[in-house]
Ligand SMILES: O=P(O)(O)OC[C@H]1O[C@H](OP(=O)(O)OP(=O)(O)O)[C@H](O)[C@@H]1O
């Protein structure tokens with residue numbers, strides 16, 4: 001796997017704060033949501049935080065699998081679709097949640113199913129941004145976001161090691 005130029009590690013605390021900030025933004029729209037759709041698997045985490053904040057109890061998933069590398073994304077496969085009732089009215093009143101949009105390919109597939117749904121992600125990269133209605137933080141396209149559920153505590157070399165410090 002090739003490594004990204006820049007790394008953006010996110011702790012559980014920071015993710016909770018950022019997901020809550022996304023909930024505040026969506027709450028500010030003062031809309032009633034028919035249901036929330038989480039894009040698995042990454043979207044399940046912000047979905048849990050946001051549905052709690054917004055009082056949404058009807059939670060559905062759309063399950064999409066992809067082979068992912070930093071600069072390469074394989075074919076996307078829809079493993080499970082949403083309940084057809086949510087597709088009524090082109091997804092109007094549905095809040096779709098994911099952890100991030102990168103190339104926008106995942107969001108584009110779900111957008112095709114529900115063109116009128118509201119798409120919210122915690123993080124966004126420039127290519128995916130046009131596909132998303134609300135997000136919290138934008139990072140550059142050459143940044144890899146490291147989510148807390150993909151990380152563990154490891155020893156860090158001192159910054160000055162090997163530099164005469
Ligand atoms: O905008 P894109 O380039 O499509 O990338 C964004 C998607 O990639 C990640 O999911 P991934 O497919 O890695 O699967 P996961 O959520 O199961 O980890 C992330 O959770 C988004 O869903």
Ligand SMILES: [Mg+2]
Pocket residue numbers: 039040041042043098106
């Ligand atoms: Mg995902």
